Amino acid sequence: MSAPDLSIRLGPAEIKNPVMTASGTCGYGPEYGPYTDLSMLGAFTTKSVTLKPRKGNAPQRIVETPGGMLNAIGLANVGIDEFERVKAPEAAKIGTTIFANVAGHSIQEYVAVCERIDAIDAISGIELNVSCPNVSDGLTFGTDARLLAEVTAECRKVIKRGALIVKLSPNVTDITEMARAAIDGGADALSMINTLLGMKIDINKRRPVIANRTGGLSGPCIRPVAIHLVNKVYNNVAKTAGIPIVGMGGITNWQDAIEFFLAGATAVSVGTALFTHPDAPMRIIAGIEDFLRKNGVASVRDLVGALNE
Amino acid sequence: MPCREHFELTICIDDFPPAEPGQFIQVLCASPTYRTPNASKVNSEAIDVRTADAGILLRRPFSIGGLRRKGRRCEIDIMGRVVGPGTAWLNARMPGDEIDVLGPLGSPFRLPDSRAHALLIAGGVGLPPIRWLGEALSREGIATHAIFGAQTESLVPLTLTKPPTNIAEFSPCAAEFAEFGIETIITTDDGSCGVLGRVTVAMRSVIEQNPGAPLHVFACGPEPMLEAVASLAKAFELPCQVALERVMACGMGTCQSCVVKVKDDRAEDGWRYALCCSEGPVFDTNDVAWSD
Ligand SMILES: Cc1cc2nc3c(=O)[nH]c(=O)nc-3n(C[C@H](O)[C@H](O)[C@H](O)COP(=O)(O)OP(=O)(O)OC[C@H]3O[C@@H](n4cnc5c(N)ncnc54)[C@H](O)[C@@H]3O)c2cc1C
Ligand SMILES: Cc1cc2nc3c(=O)[nH]c(=O)nc-3n(C[C@H](O)[C@H](O)[C@H](O)COP(=O)(O)O)c2cc1C
Ligand code: FES
Secondary structure (H helix, E strand, C coil): CCCCECCEEECCEEECCCEEECCCCCCCCHHHCCCCCHHHCCEEECCCECCCCECCCCCCCEEEECCEEEECCCCCECHHHHHHHHHHHHHHCCCCEEEEEECCCCHHHHHHHHHHHHCCCCCCEEEEECCCCCCCCHHHHHHCHHHHHHHHHHHHHHCCCCEEEEECCCCCCCHHHHHHHHHHCCCCEEEECCCEEEECEECCCCEECCCCCEEEEECHHHHHHHHHHHHHHHHHHHHHHCCCEEEECCCCCHHHHHHHHHHCCCEEEECCHHHHCCCHHHHHHHHHHHHHHHCCCCEHHHHCCCCCC | CCCCCEEEEEEEEECCCCCCECEEEEEECCCCCCCCCCHHHCCHHHHCCCHHHHCCCCCEEEECCEEEEECCEEEEEEEEECCCHHHHHHHCCCCCCCCEEEEEECECCCCCCCCCEEEEEEEHHHHHHHHHHHHHHHHCCCEEEEEEEECCHHHCCCCECCCCCCCCCCECCEHHHHCCCCEEEEEECCCCCCEECCHHHHHHHHHHHCCCCCEEEEEECCHHHHHHHHHHHHHCCCCEEEECCCCCCCCCCCCCCCEEEEECCCCCCCEEEEECCCCCEEEECCCECCCC
16 A cells, blocks of 8 residues: 555645644744754644734743643744744744744734735745633634634735634634634634633632733643534534634644544644654654554545544 | 752763753653654554653753763763652652653853852752852862752751851862862751851852952852842852743743743843743843842
């Protein structure tokens, strides 16, 4: 049997394999360079970029919790000027598909950043972060279907070349409504899930451990939630619309990735696991290939939503 | 090491990259579940990264407390005190156990020129990087003295070959420093060992006894101690470098979790956040904005 086909497509972006990095867990590229060969990745997703540089929240910004961690980084990033000048050229050197994650406070801000990023040849697409729980107004776009459709549509107008991926928040009553809004707005793909809001209290100080009070929960503990939400969006919205899903949430090994494919994801992103094992995505790619071969599956695309029900 | 509150481990590893005092390693405080360095050559059973489900998720940062090379083989000393699950796991390691580390990480101490006189100051588990720095300084032929502070005698993780003096006078009392020709003053908050009081009590009298000496201060320990050391160094216009600690996830500049507030003239409001794991952990105290 010939080697299994790992390639996938997210809108106009053709990607050599379905394993990507999750925004905010891999910097802008060079940081993990000494530890792993990032060129093997299907795609690399940058930290969120905003119009102006952001210092982010006061420390303590993270804490480990059972099977996961809370973070409230607060979108600390270099801003679009330095991203254009320094970070994008650095990321381009990785030698794989690069997606830039974009965040903002207003539709105008999202549009301004998207327009400039779409002009950077080295970037193959934009992931709209409408779901960051750690800035005061970050969630409104991700939790209000009308606003989400509007911000997506406005960004779509200026993203002429690259793929437009909308990243959904799990902190909503009905995620399928948000998925529909993003697709109506013109998204090429959906990515999900961003972190779940959480809180941890220091009982001796009687204070939240995270200076921001609340943080976003990530890691293996959110995986069952993510699998369920991916499956729900796939069955109710994405499958009929023909829109691919990038699944994420606690992926640590290839078994987790296969689970996401079966739930309905076309690609997967690895986040928190990178902190412990910068080479986890490479092991996951090898594991997926091996699984396909052993099970006689010709293409990873054949696994998408392939549950026996 | 005589103190039962602390643990000390020597990690043997092949081909560890060049490292310097002040740098640290990220230790996975769980048994490694895979052994295969090259993912493309093995079958899927062996490429299982499942450690994250096993309890402790994130690596824990530890300063390199000493490092010896024998051919390809490198021995790295770490020392710590049990404060939670990660350090408890380390404390329970037996000789021959396998351990997974990443490193070296962070920016090291910058050594002064040979005319300088180094004053090392360590508090509690701030000892490891200071001990290794002492070794490096003595190799460079730089005159070096050390002050070590703890709350009480039972928390002094040093091998005392003779009782330390109870006045601020250096003596070769601590084997860990004496082996490099470095004399030490020990301070304890309750006076149960060495000088009664904080490290700054000894630091002040050393500085006052040696007016005009080209002292360079290097310190590691609890942040309030470092802040006090920094302000005393500033009052006497002495250069001072400190190794800071922050809660870290990645340890290599990707997650932005480990920020330290530093002065920055180019910033509109005069400060910015630096990453403790990559720009630090060693900072020049003139750069650190301690106020909050
Ligand atoms: C660069 C660096 C070097 C370090 N070197 C040493 C060393 O040589 N020896 C040593 O014993 N410890 C060292 N530490 C601290 C050590 O990493 C923590 O004690 C350890 O992570 C605690 O893990 P745990 O699971 O046992 O406890 P946890 O349950 O994770 O934490 C227990 C308590 O310690 C606090 N804590 C956790 N991590 C840190 C941290 N990174 N800095 C400050 N406080 C923390 C927590 O807030 C909590 O109150 C270093 C930290 C850094 C950042
Ligand atoms: C420290 C940290 C920082 C993050 N920063 C961002 C960010 O800037 N933008 C974004 O869209 N998602 C961000 N995320 C969310 C991740 O991209 C991902 O959606 C989430 O962590 C779930 O995946 P995981 O469990 O594999 O980490 C961040 C997550 C972590 C842990
Ligand atoms: S620990 Fe991740 S950036 Fe410093």
